[in-house]
Amino acid sequence: xxxxxxxxxxxxxxxxxxxxxxxxxxxxxxxxxxxxxxxxxxxxxxxxxxxxxxxxxxxxxxxxxxxxxxxxxxxxxxxxxxxxxxxxxxxxxxxxxxxxxxxxxxxxxxxxxxxxxxxxxxxxxxxxxxxxxxxxxxxxxxxxxxxxxxxxxxxxxxxxxxxxxxxxxxxxxxxxxxxxxxxxxxxxxxxxxxxxxxxxxxxxxxxxxxxxxxxxxxxxxxxxxxxxxxxxxxxxxxxxxxxxxxxxxxxxxxxxxxxxxxxxxxxxxxxxxxxxxxxxxxxxxxxxxxxxxxxxxxxxxxxxxxxxxxxxxxxxxxxxxxxxxxxxxxxxxxxxxxxxxxxxxxxxxxxxxxxxxxxxxxxxxxxxxxxxxxxxxxxxxxxxxxxxxxxxxxxxxxxxxxxxxxxxxxxxxxxxxxxxxxxxxxxxxxxxxxxxxxxxxxxxxxxxxxxxxxxxxxxxxxxx
Amino acid sequence: xxxxxxxxxxxxxxxxxxxxxxxxxxxxxxxxxxxxxxxxxxxxxxxxxxxxxxxxxxxxxxxxxxxxxxxxxxxxxxxxxxxxxxxxxxxxxxxxxxxxxxxxxxxxxxxxxxxxxxxxxxxxxxxxxxxxxxxxxxxxxxxxxxxxxxxxxxxxxxxxxxxxxxxxxxxxxxxxxxxxxxxxxxxxxxxxxxxxxxxxxxxxxxxxxxxxxxxxxxxxxxxxxxxxxxxxxxxxxxxxxxxxxxxxxxxxxxxxxxxxxxxxxxxxxxxxxxxxxxxxxxxxxxxxxxxxxxxxxxxxxxxxxxxxxxxxxxxxxxxxxxxxxxxxxxxxxxxxxxxxxxxxxxxxxxxxxxxxxxxxxxxxxxxxxxxxxxxxxxxxxxxxxxxxx
Numbered sequence: 001x002x003x004x005x006x007x008x009x010x011x012x013x014x015x016x017x018x019x020x021x022x023x024x025x026x027x028x029x030x031x032x033x034x035x036x037x038x039x040x041x042x043x044x045x046x047x048x049x050x051x052x053x054x055x056x057x058x059x060x061x062x063x064x065x066x067x068x069x070x071x072x073x074x075x076x077x078x079x080x081x082x083x084x085x086x087x088x089x090x091x092x093x094x095x096x097x098x099x100x101x102x103x104x105x106x107x108x109x110x111x112x113x114x115x116x117x118x119x120x121x122x123x124x125x126x127x128x129x130x131x132x133x134x135x136x137x138x139x140x141x142x143x144x145x146x147x148x149x150x151x152x153x154x155x156x157x158x159x160x161x162x163x164x165x166x167x168x169x170x171x172x173x174x175x176x177x178x179x180x181x182x183x184x185x186x187x188x189x190x191x192x193x194x195x196x197x198x199x200x201x202x203x204x205x206x207x208x209x210x211x212x213x214x215x216x217x218x219x220x221x222x223x224x225x226x227x228x229x230x231x232x233x234x235x236x237x238x239x240x241x242x243x244x245x246x247x248x249x250x251x252x253x254x255x256x257x258x259x260x261x262x263x264x265x266x267x268x269x270x271x272x273x274x275x276x277x278x279x280x281x282x283x284x285x286x287x288x289x290x291x292x293x294x295x296x297x298x299x300x301x302x303x304x305x306x307x308x309x310x311x312x313x314x315x316x317x318x319x320x321x322x323x324x325x326x327x328x329x330x331x332x333x334x335x336x337x338x339x340x341x342x343x344x345x346x347x348x349x350x351x352x353x354x355x356x357x358x359x360x361x362x363x364x365x366x367x368x369x370x371x372x373x374x375x376x377x378x379x380x381x382x383x384x385x386x387x388x389x390x391x392x393x394x395x396x397x398x399x400x401x402x403x404x405x406x407x408x409x410x411x412x413x414x415x416x417x418x419x420x421x422x423x424x425x426x427x428x429x430x431x432x433x434x435x436x437x438x439x440x441x442x443x444x445x446x447x448x449x450x451x452x453x454x455x456x457x458x459x460x461x462x463x464x
Numbered sequence: 465x466x467x468x469x470x471x472x473x474x475x476x477x478x479x480x481x482x483x484x485x486x487x488x489x490x491x492x493x494x495x496x497x498x499x500x501x502x503x504x505x506x507x508x509x510x511x512x513x514x515x516x517x518x519x520x521x522x523x524x525x526x527x528x529x530x531x532x533x534x535x536x537x538x539x540x541x542x543x544x545x546x547x548x549x550x551x552x553x554x555x556x557x558x559x560x561x562x563x564x565x566x567x568x569x570x571x572x573x574x575x576x577x578x579x580x581x582x583x584x585x586x587x588x589x590x591x592x593x594x595x596x597x598x599x600x601x602x603x604x605x606x607x608x609x610x611x612x613x614x615x616x617x618x619x620x621x622x623x624x625x626x627x628x629x630x631x632x633x634x635x636x637x638x639x640x641x642x643x644x645x646x647x648x649x650x651x652x653x654x655x656x657x658x659x660x661x662x663x664x665x666x667x668x669x670x671x672x673x674x675x676x677x678x679x680x681x682x683x684x685x686x687x688x689x690x691x692x693x694x695x696x697x698x699x700x701x702x703x704x705x706x707x708x709x710x711x712x713x714x715x716x717x718x719x720x721x722x723x724x725x726x727x728x729x730x731x732x733x734x735x736x737x738x739x740x741x742x743x744x745x746x747x748x749x750x751x752x753x754x755x756x757x758x759x760x761x762x763x764x765x766x767x768x769x770x771x772x773x774x775x776x777x778x779x780x781x782x783x784x785x786x787x788x789x790x791x792x793x794x795x796x797x798x799x800x801x802x803x804x805x806x807x808x809x810x811x812x813x814x815x816x817x818x819x820x821x822x823x824x825x826x827x828x829x830x831x832x833x834x835x836x837x838x839x840x841x842x843x844x845x846x847x848x849x850x851x852x853x
Contacts, residue, residue: 006575010561017563084559088620091525092576093549459527461480 007102073344078353
């Protein structure tokens, strides 16, 4: 442990005393938030400004620290070789894996420290923005309810379409529009369900749809209130409708009454409604009904309302503190940096520093555009009406998907979507990312790097 | 040849390959090198630039792997971790972290040997004193001169009290005083029973300190053996004495007569070595307290270095003779410890010197014909004496 800490400490000193990169990182960490204070305006609401502040700062921190991590991880071991300090290190009674582990630990500690600094600065700015000002108590209240809060998210149960799917599948087979022998049954049924859901989901004028949420904490858990967060789309004769008139009905089991909330919502805009905690039943369920009140207009027929189930509707229940949530957000970002640092350092065990840097830059870019690339390379294919199955094509697509899955996806470790709306970041997500990104993706490089470094002739001349 | 050599190579060969086209050989660095380094000796590795000295050292240290043959240190593979805790290494250039200062550098390497913080501090102080860098201990190495870097490099090689020290061109970049200090240090290490492998192309350095020497050229071992055997010219005799012109003529005449005019005779006054002359001048200037910049004077004692070799005569006396032991106890209580600790070791050495001096005085009384030559006092002892003065 003494040797491991010695190498870790030495790596930290090396990174701290090479002033240029660290100064740049500190400049970004310190300068960007204050620049943001001056230039960010938001949507004239305090919650909007805070959301923008979080978004801006986390994006800037992330970009700066990714660059610093690439630099740090690709130089701290490479310089040992280029400046030949490895000659002295390798003849000391220190196993080679400790050298790599110490270097990685040094970069990870530096990242953690910088993220901590960034987190404290961001928190300070948010607290500064949330200072009580005359004439806007509602805005302050909104900010504390929507941003400076940690809320657990609950999604509604998906409609059970099993019987409808079976019937639809039979009909498609009878009409010879699908060949059941050629397709995977499970995937086929998923596609039919999606198609049916699209067809059945729109709510007609004066129609309604009930959503049931399960697993909420019961009243005994001293929940102060819940928030219904939603996003709607509407269409009228194939054209989208900008403003939608809706009514939400929330059943209150404690009083056997119904809370009725009538709202005009802008298309595609996320809104939140505060509901008393008494709507949660003893079994921990909440029933919410959406009624479409967007009637005919200027000779045009009434509109249908669509609500995307993936991200259009959720119940948010306070759980934990904002400070802890911010810490978790920073932890998620640290996992991303840790993965890059681990890959960079262990790739350095068998690659030159600049080659490893190119690799990391490639991974960082692929991480940023992962989902876009994946949907472009592997578009969702419909099996319905497909003429024949192209095995070769399918194989290439599956291989492509498998390869992309091996690459990191930064959206998995992006805390922004959760933190900026005060949504709880679950520990399970952090541990999952730790396993997937650090252990699995980083682990491949760790294993290969350890083997390659073990058999590396560290005293060989370096060719430029 | 020892049964347990510290370093042993057998048919050691190394080919350097092209970095990209691995099947292409770019250099034949070493060819079937077989040699061994005996414990407690100073072994010189000689050869011109590119002769394979550094390659040999890298192979012995496990920094590169042999194409053929094998090397061992302390009877084990070079990559064995247990071996590495017993050796110190100074590479041909001082590859240290420029962002650290001298104290941090030694502390870092001390930590790699898992030394306790107390032990590290003690050794760092001793080594900084030895290298004359105490005053510069907090300056970043980036600001050090080449000679100062060399000194701190040497200090790091001794931080773990190694049994084997490998010096690759240790005097590169050092002034004559520094060079002399290094040579004295090597002899000091030898006197403590350490084994030293010294690679150099400066023949005078090697000649002054080495017991055995291996000469390489073109990656091939050209000569190998004890220095005295290799350098001795058995057919010639050198006499050094003070004599007047008449005596000189008589001696020459006598030799001519005895050899029937066959012997080639050269008569000239002996020259002292330039290094000795230089040291005399510097020591004289130093004694007059003339100001100078640069590193301070080496001082301090490597009291943490342990005795690696068999106990000396004094130690044996201590163990075997109760009377001697009692005498030692009387004069220096710490010397009576059964196993010499780092602290008691110096006391032992000091006593040994005193003992030697008194023995010498007795010898002088017995034999007035032979000019007394004092045993080689170590640099550290000498400096201590100077300080005492």
